[in-house]
Amino acid sequence: MIGIMLSMDRKEELLEQVVEHVLEHGLIGLTLRPLAAAIGTSDRMLIYHFGGRDELVAAVVARTNELSVAAIGALAPAEDVRGGVEALWRAYRAEPLHSCLQIYLQAAATGLIGMEPYRSVVRETNELWYAALRGYITACGAPPERAGRIATLVDSSLFGFHLDLAVDRPDEVAAGVADLAAAAGAIAEDRIHSII
Amino acid sequence: MIGIMLSMDRKEELLEQVVEHVLEHGLIGLTLRPLAAAIGTSDRMLIYHFGGRDELVAAVVARTNELSVAAIGALAPAEDVRGGVEALWRAYRAEPLHSCLQIYLQAAATGLIGMEPYRSVVRETNELWYAALRGYITACGAPPERAGRIATLVDSSLFGFHLDLAVDRPDEVAAGVADLAAAAGAIAEDRIHSII
DNA sequence: CCGATCATGTAGCGACTGCTACATTTCTCA
DNA sequence: TGAGAAATGTAGCAGTCGCTACATGATCGG
Numbered sequence: 001m002i003g004i005m006l007s008m009d010r011k012e013e014l015l016e017q018v019v020e021h022v023l024e025h026g027l028i029g030l031t032l033r034p035l036a037a038a039i040g041t042s043d044r045m046l047i048y049h050f051g052g053r054d055e056l057v058a059a060v061v062a063r064t065n066e067l068s069v070a071a072i073g074a075l076a077p078a079e080d081v082r083g084g085v086e087a088l089w090r091a092y093r094a095e096p097l098h099s100c101l102q103i104y105l106q107a108a109a110t111g112l113i114g115m116e117p118y119r120s121v122v123r124e125t126n127e128l129w130y131a132a133l134r135g136y137i138t139a140c141g142a143p144p145e146r147a148g149r150i151a152t153l154v155d156s157s158l159f160g161f162h163l164d165l166a167v168d169r170p171d172e173v174a175a176g177v178a179d180l181a182a183a184a185g186a187i188a189e190d191r192i193h194s195i196i
Numbered sequence: 197m198i199g200i201m202l203s204m205d206r207k208e209e210l211l212e213q214v215v216e217h218v219l220e221h222g223l224i225g226l227t228l229r230p231l232a233a234a235i236g237t238s239d240r241m242l243i244y245h246f247g248g249r250d251e252l253v254a255a256v257v258a259r260t261n262e263l264s265v266a267a268i269g270a271l272a273p274a275e276d277v278r279g280g281v282e283a284l285w286r287a288y289r290a291e292p293l294h295s296c297l298q299i300y301l302q303a304a305a306t307g308l309i310g311m312e313p314y315r316s317v318v319r320e321t322n323e324l325w326y327a328a329l330r331g332y333i334t335a336c337g338a339p340p341e342r343a344g345r346i347a348t349l350v351d352s353s354l355f356g357f358h359l360d361l362a363v364d365r366p367d368e369v370a371a372g373v374a375d376l377a378a379a380a381g382a383i384a385e386d387r388i389h390s391i392i
Numbered sequence: 393c394c395g396a397t398c399a400t401g402t403a404g405c406g407a408c409t410g411c412t413a414c415a416t417t418t419c420t421c422a
Numbered sequence: 423t424g425a426g427a428a429a430t431g432t433a434g435c436a437g438t439c440g441c442t443a444c445a446t447g448a449t450c451g452g
Binding site (some may be wrong): 108 | 221222223224225298301302304305306308309310311322326344345348349351352353354355356357359360365368369371372375376378379383
């Protein structure tokens with residue numbers, strides 16, 4: 001029993017180190033031997049504890065998603081939806097969310113072409129992440145019947161901004177986020193008709 | 197001279213086949229031998245004509261971006277910006293833009309972790325793509341002084357929707373696009389203050 | 393028709409991949 | 423304390439990677 005407990009601890013300890021390494025060096029092109037050497041173990045042990053590369057990758061993606069969800073959970077609700085969107089955007093640009101979203105991006109891009117286990121694990125993480133985002137939007141005062149609609153708009157757009165910001169145009173994105181926040185606020189307060 | 201012409205034609209011919217294969221099977225994990233076998237040549241010849249795997253990948257990303265820009269260029273301008281955003285969204289979901297954007301996503305995700313040639317070629321394609329999008333927004337009646345702001349908002353958000361649509365929630369995205377189109381229209385007509 | 397350049401086939405190199413067989417050490421618990 | 427399980431080290435397997443040396447067709451201008 002204690003042996004099992006200890007082995008679980010060892011696996012958990014390895015996972016934390018692997019996640020730390022992946023957050024810094026990326027998920028695409030990850031291979032066992034360089035990874036193992038970087039965290040002071042061997043490919044032999046990674047396979048022993050996780051069962052194979054696929055399971056290790058799935059565990060990493062799931063864990064980084066947990067970190068993302070926890071980061072949203074730790075975010076203090078803003079006064080209104082518009083302030084919430086801006087607070088979300090600040091969180092997107094800070095750690096740990098910034099690096100976690102990059103991992104998600106790499107997993108999603110790989111999963112889009114059907115590669116497992118990326119495809120499956122990304123689908124699973126999406127539900128948890130979307131629920132967390134919808135919860136935060138609701139906590140910011142969005143009416144529950146429109147929280148899902150707002151969360152979808154904000155989720156997609158902020159992720160697009162995140163990618164654009166990382167790739168190019170670091171300045172012009174700010175205005176876009178402000179516009180998005182204004183639109184989300186208008187939807188929340190049912191003033192969306194004024195812009196339609 | 198004719199020999200050179202023929203060799204250029206051969207390289208171009210190979211590139212078209214490679215792009216066709218990549219559009220279908222993805223960019224991440226692309227390797228020379230299976231690719232060559234699929235299009236009826238050998239890794240030896242791909243390296244001979246392109247110089248190496250990196251140059252081949254860069255050529256593929258640049259070419260798919262050209263296809264994307266051409267698709268935007270072939271898009272008839274809408275009556276207003278709001279209609280333009282919805283027309284863009286329809287184009288995003290149809291070929292060839294749908295597959296081209298998936299290639300861009302994979303290249304961007306790989307370039308984000310610093311891997312060359314992805315990082316460099318994605319940066320180069322971004323400028324052409326952004327210019328094409330801004331041009332279309334302008335053609336739809338956006339005032340030039342706000343076309344860049346609108347294009348950034350629309351580009352980031354629609355790409356986020358594209359990713360979300362491919363991964364999950366195919367239904368709930370429609371309302372988000374409509375909201376985005378409304379917001380873009382409001383910005384274009386300087387009615388954005390009404391929602392701020 | 394001949395030399396030269398281009399194009400392609402053949403074979404293989406060294407490195408790396410995930411993974412495994414086997415032996416060994418370390419630890420736990422009766 | 424000793425038996426058994428868990429954890430780890432060592433060595434290597436079969437496969438794939440990008441790439442290249444070498445030889446051979448193919449095609450051209452002179």
